[in-house]
Amino acid sequence: MKKIFTFLVLILVSSLASATLINRAQDTTEVVNLYIRGYEMRMTDARQTIKYADRALSIAKKLNYSKGVANAYRVRGIGEYYIGHSEKAIENYLSSLAAFQKSNDALGEARIYLNISSLYLDVDYDKCLEYLNAAVNLYHTKHIDNKNILASIYLNFGNVYQLQTNYSKALVSYTKSYDIIRQINNPALSITVMQNLGVIYSATANYSKAKEYLFKAIEQAKILDLNQPVAQINLTLAEIYIAEGDFKKAEECLTEGKAYSALSKNEKIDHSYQITSYLLELKRKNFEKALNYLQSIYRQDSIDYKSRNSAALSLYQANYRQEELKRKNEQMMLKNEQIMLKQEYARNTMIGTVILAAFLTLVIVLLVSNVKRKAETNKKLTELNTEISNQKDNLDRINHHLEEIIDERTKDLQLKNRKLSDYSSHLSHQIRGPIATLKGLMNLEREGLVSQEECIQMMIKCVSEIDDKIIDMSDMLHNPQRAGM
Incomplete structure (x- = not known):
């Protein structure tokens, strides 16, 4: 009877343990699905990206799922970046970076360096390149086997060189990125690279080559329902048509692009459309409309200038806070290591004492027996x-x-x-x-x-x-x- 009761208890305990493991596995799967879904929404509706990331973060914290926490912070930062909130983006990225470093996740750490480089793209080129080089070094030293992130790194190098008007270096970086992307299946990244190649060829007045890449990119972006890339590509096409004197097609691109820009809810793209609309009206010699756009642009530029300065200051402050936090964490880790060493010493001492006591007890037992x-x-x-x-x-x-x-x-x-x-x-x-x-x-x-x-x-x-x-x-x-x- 006792054996049967023991067997039933073991079965019950095993069932409860299995149920707990299954529930945890289901919950962690839900976290992964949430932040992946949020990441996929970044070019369609970035606010939804933030919502998905918040849900993933909440569940991951309850489960103490460190990898889920790190990725949820990262996706949340991406969402904030796509809606133009640089300060909130950097805070989320730095939280994600700390979590990835704690769990020794080199791939996650490299992705964060890449994301932070995108934040500095409009603020500080040197700082942007610093983070990109950190990502490249980590990629090679840790032997990270992920072509997507390498392609993204080259893509961001191209973005920096493009903003510096170093089009030859930008084209080399974009070409490297595009060659890698053609070896893997990443449609969203492929669209971004083709879009940037179109921008480079447009800047160098090679409009036929630019339109070739831009038409391919916008076609795939519409299939994938990526609102923000469609808006950005239409903007570049409108600028090309204005340069070619085809004002009708330029207006069509601006009309379509503004609709997609409204869906993406990105203020920077809206401002870029005002500038392009001003150029179109100026070319048409419609000076009254052009003046209205120019006044709006001036006001927006003043706001953007303050915003960029504020964003830059926020980035530097956040970076400083991160360095300070990192220093404190290192001190805390050192203190924890000392505590752990003391605990280990105490534990070893206790184990030694127990072993010695056991040995003495054995000796006493042997002596008594003798x-x-x-x-x-x-x-x-x-x-x-x-x-x-x-x-x-x-x-x-x-x-x-x-x-x-x-x-x-x-x-x-x-x-x-x-x-x-x-x-x-x-x-x-x-x-x-x-x-x-x-x-x-x-x-x-x-x-x-x-x-x-x-x-x-x-x-x-x-x-x-x-x-x-x-x-x-x-x-x-x-x-x-x-x-x-």
Whole structure:
């Protein structure tokens, strides 16, 4: 019964653990889907990008999903950038950068450097190039295998050189980016590169080549429903048609482009349309409309100038705050490392103490066990010694008794030997007399002094006497009482 209950508990725990893992996996998948969806909306409706990123960020923070947090901040920064909020964009990028650096995500870090370079594109070319070079170095030193980001880096290098009117270097960078993009499947990036190539060829008055790239780009942008690229491409086409004197097509491009610009909600593009509209009316010699556009442009330029200065200041301040935060983080990391080292030392000390205590306990147990074994051995030896001592006493008593018996037997033998000697002497004395008589008779008979008959009678008498003596002696030997024993 206990085994069955244990088995059921294990099944229940496993089920709960599996359910938790499945729910977490589903939640992290939702985070990924949200920030990917937000990123895809950046050229259609950047405000939706921010909303998707906010939802992804909220879920990722609850899950403590560091990669999701980093990517959500990055996508949110991209959304802020596309609607022209540079200060909010840099704050989100820097938060994302800190998260990527914490998790040692080189690819994410390189992407952030690329995004920050885009922010400095209209503010500080040197700073922009600094971040682009940082991205390139990270790409090569960390051996990042991602062609999309390399193409984007070359694209931004081209943007800087274009703004610096260094069109030859810009064209080289755009061409490198375009060659990489043709090897991978990234339609949005392909549209951007073709658009920028069109701008370069337009700036160098190669209008046919410019329109070739721009028509391809606008066609793909409309298929993908990318409002902002459509608006920007129409703007470039309008400028080309104005330069060619085709005012009708220029106006068509401006009308269509303004509609897409309104959908993208980008103030910078709206301002660019006012400038192009002013140039169109000026070329048409419609000076009243041109003057209205010029006044609006002047007011907007004043606002933009202040905004750019404010944005630049905000970027530098944010960058300074980031450096300060980075310094504090490094100090905090150093402090945490010291704390961790102390904790590790304390943990190792504790482990060493536990091991030493266990070793001492084992030694004590072995010593106690050894003492017990020795005590038992001593007890057994004592019992054995006692038994041996008792056996020795018994042997001593037996030996003593044997000695007494031997002494007694020796005395008895001595007495019997003495008696036997006495008997022997007596027998010898008793028998010698008749034997001597026999010898004498034999001598007398030989000499003829005694008759033979008389000699025989006397010899018979002597033999009879000897026989009686022997019988008497035998009786005495076999009857101790008679012998005086």
